[in-house]
Amino acid sequence: MKIAILGGTGKEGAGLATRWALTGHSVVLGSRDAERARAKAAELCEITKKLTIVGHTNAEAAEMGDVVVIALPALGLAKTLPEVAAACRGKIVVSAVVPLTFGGPRLFTPPPAGSAAEEAQALLPEANVVSAFHHIAAHELADTDESIDCDLLICGQDTAAKETVADLGRSLGVRPIDVGGLSNAGPIEGITALLATINRRYRLKNSGIKITGL
């Protein structure tokens, strides 16, 4: 499958790209700056010894992907997503966006739409937005010798789209868990604030979560 990652030059996006390339997927890194995307893609090809990672502008990447993953900063959605709306039409779009505010009174405040994923759905009305991949630390993705010790919480409106995203998770060795409709995206995104706090407080880089009793 060809996976486009918008904001793919960031740590989380690059980490996902690395892991997916290693499992045999083709990856297109998107960036505002095509040159930066190409440079990061070349770097990841070097690391993974795969030639299946390329770099383009976000708009070109969205056009090329069978599935489009958004790993953009939360504040960048309103600017970037309208530019890729046509390219995302009818596609599965995975929001891995985490709307955290560092240095403010509150690390996580849900956006007015309820979550970044719901904001993305509003900006991409003809795409099928699924919320996932918020809790796997970039550090853990980058350390490809280690398995990933985290469950994959997935929510969205469309069961078939969630199943495709579940398969993308299984290819990384994580257990997918269906957590209902997109209205649960806020609590999923909020967990990242807790993990960020735990990482800082316990001097970790890769805390994650698992669901028990399942």
Add this chain to the structure above:
Amino acid sequence: MKIAILGGTGKEGAGLATRWALTGHSVVLGSRDAERARAKAAELCEITKKLTIVGHTNAEAAEMGDVVVIALPALGLAKTLPEVAAACRGKIVVSAVVPLTFGGPRLFTPPPAGSAAEEAQALLPEANVVSAFHHIAAHELADTDESIDCDLLICGQDTAAKETVADLGRSLGVRPIDVGGLSNAGPIEGITALLATINRRYRLKNSGIKITGL
């Protein structure tokens, strides 16, 4: 330690009472209706073969407790907490309140204060509010033959208060994790929406969460 549980006749409150009584704590169940509290206390004494559970009104219970646990419905805070504010002065108050809305468009929407715990802190300005015990299913608390497979996420402003709550968790056999200040209470409460969804979707009664990498 004497633990008051406001809303202690509900499933979650009664489950906590049962477990704490079994570990040697004294428990005062609070209810709007003292008679109902007494009846539930008698029932739990029968189950636990302990005589350390009593029932009173919420106000009397708050007066008697060294630590006060709030297991009230979220919508009941504004009415009940002002009645116990004087009794809670200077005490540790544990908010286990989960502001979920069943049947609406969104299972979890943070209250205007950011979380039920922050609402409780605003209503009990002279108490030391700690947020904890949202994720241990009532069903799991009630099944006292089994150990509890869930971490205890704790947040609050005061480190010593959090340590006391951590000890209350350890007495139940769960691992306490310090997740920073009370501003993280919203994401902690939100997780309960995810667990409720998982329980329904996977036909479980007692899903929980654990932090990995710690």
